[in-house]
Structure formats: structure tokens, C-alpha cells
Amino acid sequence: MPGEGNLYQTLIEAALARLEATGSMPATLAELAELAEVPLEDVSGIFGSLQNLREGLIYQGIALLNDSLRQGVVHSGSVKPDAQLRSLARSYAIWASLNPALFRVIVDGLNRPMAEGSTLYRFTMSMRDLFERKLREMRDLGLIRHEADLAPILLVILCVVKGANVLLLNRKTEPWLSDDPRPVVQIADEMFGYLIDNLLVTGTAQAA
């Protein structure tokens, strides 16, 4: 159906503009129709429900975030897996801080039950695969000791990513950080850098 793709994009962009301006999605499809200057029946034909609109925004958000992560790793210009992980973390924090409203929609979704096969489920699993692959590369290079079990390291990373999500959203109101004047990207960078240096890389210095 020619034109429907464009209409979909128009509606996503209108919802996104609204989200960025106010921090909230349109409250009804009628509101979205008004914002986008599109007849309500066309909006309903494409999204059907606010939940579908939310999923459309998440899909868009994950596409932008993934693109930013890829660019970050490419721009790092390094083939070293630990340097790539640092670039990944930095790109993630920068994207989150530049897109707070969309990031909040994504994190809200990540912190709820995810349907298998959904955009967020697939994103989560692809992140795990990526981390696991980089940890294996680090082990192959001797940056992590040879006999190390990667499972608990992956668990720590999972927990840190989940915690960083909350921190990136609530940096301004987090009591622990009330006396830290730095931007959240810098805080996340120091934190993740410390983690890689001490949790992973120096693991090689430890006896078996």
C-alpha cells in the first residue's frame, strides 16, 4: 500500500516529538492524530492501540541506539575487545543522556516482562551475545585468565547495565551522587572503565 510506510514514519515522528517535548507519549490515539494532522481512522488503522504505538517507539529507539553503539565501536578504531567494550559503554551513556525521554520508554520496557521475540527481548539477547563474544576474545588474548568462568562475569555485567540504566535516568535525584558535580556520561565512563580495568583485565594477575 503506497504511502502507508510514510504515514507510519510521520506518526512515529509526531509521537517522538511529543515525547521529547513533554516526557510523555500522546495519551490517546486521537491526540496523536491531532499532533500529526492525520485523520484518526488512519492512525487507528496503523497502530490500533497505544501499546502498539509504544512498541513502535521502542523499535525506533532501539534502532537509533544500536546505530549509535555500532558507530561508537567503529570510531574507537580499536580491534582490542576491552577498548571496544569501553567505547560501547560510552556510546550507550551518551545516547541515553541525549535521548532521555526515549531512553525512559526503553528502560521501562526492559524492566517489565518482555515477550519472547519482541524488540527488547531480541536487543537484550543480542547484547548478551556481544558481551559474551568480547569476553571470549579477552580470554583468548590473555586479558582474562584462561581458566576463568565467564558466567559470573556476565552476571556482573548484566547487573551493572541494569543499574546504569536507572542511574542514567535518575542521575539528578540519586542521593549518592548529590555531591558529585560531573555529568552522568563522565560518571558512567569512570565506573565502567574501573570495572573493565579491575574486574576483567586484572583478572589475569590472579592465581588459578
Next chain:
Amino acid sequence: MPGEGNLYQTLIEAALARLEATGSMPATLAELAELAEVPLEDVSGIFGSLQNLREGLIYQGIALLNDSLRQGVVHSGSVKPDAQLRSLARSYAIWASLNPALFRVIVDGLNRPMAEGSTLYRFTMSMRDLFERKLREMRDLGLIRHEADLAPILLVILCVVKGANVLLLNRKTEPWLSDDPRPVVQIADEMFGYLIDNLLVTGTAQAA
């Protein structure tokens, strides 16, 4: 006013029973009045609003959690700060898994802006003080190298605690853990143990 303290406790316990049975607080003060078999005007006189009831539950929850953390550290029977931190983490995870509904109310509160001086603000800051004190003790004992800056370690711990909160709530639906059959307490224990062993304790093996 004699008797008011008892009535307060009666209402908190009724709200807590409701929360544990259904996962939700009473939706109105009238519902709480009915559950507790207390006149609505008495309920309104004590709480005034659902928000005040929520704060009462949080206060109760933090009191129970703190008590459980203290007992955990005492029962560990150790004066070693790293062993005490492990016991603390274990008690925290056990309490969270035994009190999922109350823990959810606490974590929801921790992930929103906290008023300075509120129960959650004070809890958060007292946890930071405790972690900082234990890290200093570990540094004094040589478990963390002498010249180490504790600030980034505290940041990692903050992030891990925030991530563990989400994990403890959503263990069943977290895609990364879908092929891990272990109870969340065991997963948290392995994760935190790994963190202490590799992030903190082996820091001593690293060159300055």
C-alpha cells in the same frame, strides 16, 4: 493520644497483608478501612492520603529490611569486612525474595526522586556510609591496595545494587537468566561474591 499507635499498626498490617496477597496496595483509603474493619474517618485521620500510606509501608519495609541486614552481619560471625559485605548482600537478597511485594514498593520509591530526609533518602545514604566504611576497613587491612581511590568502587557498588534491585524483582522474566534454573538468591550470591573477590580483594595484586 492513647490507642492511636495501635490503630496505625493495625492499618499498616492490613495494607501489608493486602499487598502481599495481591501485589497491590489498597486502591483507596475506604478499601483500607474495610480491610482493617476500622471507620473511614479514623483511617483518614491517620493517613490523610494514599501517598502517606505508601510512606508508612516504606518505613515499615525499611525497618524490617534493616533488621534483617543487621542480623545477617551478626550471624556471619566475622569481623572481616569483606565477609560482612557478603553477608549483607546475601541477607538483602533473601529478604527481597521473601518479601517481593514490599520490596517492589521500596524499589519503586528508590527509582523515583527522593525527598531529602525521607526514609528512603536516609536509607540510601546510610548504605553508602556503610559501604564506604567497609571499603576503608578493607583498605586498612590491605585487601584493597593502599593508594586505591574508593570513589569509583563506590560507584560500581551503587550501580550493582541498583541493578540487583531490578534483577531481584524481575528474575522470572529476565531474558539473560531464562536458561539459568537457580533461585535468584543463589544467582545474586555468586554475582556479589565474584565482585568482591575480583573487584575489591584482588585489587591488592595490582601494581600501583
